[in-house]
Amino acid sequence: MIETYLLEQFLGVVEYKTLSAAAEELHISQPSLSRSMKKLEEELGVPLFTRENSKIILTETGKEAAEYAKRALQANQELIDHVRLYERSLNSINIGSCAPFPLSQVNSLLQENFYDKTLLSELADDDKLIKGLKNHYYQFAILHELPDDEALFVQRYIDESLLFSLPKDHPFADRKELSFSDLKDLKILLYRGVGFWMKICENKLPKENLFIQDRMETLIELIEATAFASFSSDVILQTGTKDPDRVYIPLKDKESCVTYYLACLNSDKKKYDNIFNSIRSAALRRM
Amino acid sequence: MIETYLLEQFLGVVEYKTLSAAAEELHISQPSLSRSMKKLEEELGVPLFTRENSKIILTETGKEAAEYAKRALQANQELIDHVRLYERSLNSINIGSCAPFPLSQVNSLLQENFYDKTLLSELADDDKLIKGLKNHYYQFAILHELPDDEALFVQRYIDESLLFSLPKDHPFADRKELSFSDLKDLKILLYRGVGFWMKICENKLPKENLFIQDRMETLIELIEATAFASFSSDVILQTGTKDPDRVYIPLKDKESCVTYYLACLNSDKKKYDNIFNSIRSAALRRM
């Protein structure tokens, strides 16, 4: 068997063409690399380079060897990656979500069920969520679209409708509903950590009117101190506090109303059965 | 990246369950193996064993790691095997054949065309020949059945018909033809290196009547010194010498008449075009 360091050095030489360039890249001396390549050829029993005019050039066999060396190193890296992810998945529950509201809900539900495990949660795009489920980076993902994937178990979770928040003395304050096109001239305060909602806002509204805030505290202060508009949602109002100085107006665009789905790997479904049961019964209570 | 020797040692421990047993198997000391496993866990950043009661037991993560370690070592071994075979295929032409007669013919044809390369030839079963072509162990194979395989280029080569050889004073000597069933009471001298013909003889004739000889010289001496029967073929008589003290009688069974095919990989076909052309024109001359 060939030691890994020889293959790494070999691929360095293949990539950088000369021993000197590769040695610098690999942070070892040129003579050391020269010896390593000799050793590799010795162990394979096959010449990988032709040495002429103080140049080393890959042979045909060397090119073949490079292809297979790549595969060997890739398998080695996959071992490392997979084992670390697997260990992580045993000791913690990792949740990815496309939006913050359902994440906090699911978080507390999971905390009750897995009190002995660390919960890690983060926002991510839908495709990153699905990839993450598949490679065990996430155990749960909250999506806003039904994925078409055999490997995933998906359960409908909860709906959320965007509301537009305005001071009570705003000209639009007595409207029964609004649409994104009505808002295009309004300055709007927005929290950066809203997941996929950010993309919808960026698509529907002029960028220069979106005052995006990194810190929630700052956002709240600004809402209190100014007459700028902002967003909320039906489910946030149900659980959170309503600002008495503001009115909340529904948006009639179809993008403002989403359904969230909770997903896990099919192979994990049994393990998390009680989670999905809780969600299902909670959904029934809401109906 | 994880060095190869650590993975080999790890899989040794996985297989032999205890450090002491694995150490003996791997021909290293037990403490060395103990340190290696610690180092592996250290480098992965993940525990692979639980250590209790002076026992080490694989964790769930350890089992996953073993699976991936196997793949990594397999990729490493494939690198070695493939590179060696590839180098071999560049420097020599390797021919496998199901029978000796066409092999010697093809051998001399190839010798003319590749005077700068070493020719290696050997007898083998048809399935070993096809496998050998596919993994570049052989560049050419002589088969006696048309293979059904997309990856292979196959050209009809030559026919051979078995003849039965008898002393002129043998009761069967004036027969025009014979069949295997006629021969079942005769003692028959046979050379071991006849390739697939051996299987046909073993199927059609009683084992105790086959006097198989390892050395061709011995066979010839025995044929001259005894009245036992033996085999020859039409093409052998055409190129070789006919024994004036013997008669040669055709066998009417369909198994006694075969067609040989010369095969190579489709991807190599262009490289060997002139070889196949020579064969084709030689075949036309015989018609």
Add this chain to the structure above:
DNA sequence: TAACATTACGTTAGCCGTAACGATA
């Protein structure tokens, strides 16, 4: 002469084995 590879030589890191130790059945 500048760039590149190889050879020579001394240093050092790290892998190994022996021996001693600790724990368990």
Add this chain to the structure above:
DNA sequence: TATCGTTACGGCTAACGTAATGTTA
């Protein structure tokens, strides 16, 4: 006590860096 694993210590292999040498453009 026998078995198994870990720790401690010293040796030795072999990978490394520096320096010198050889070769070509």
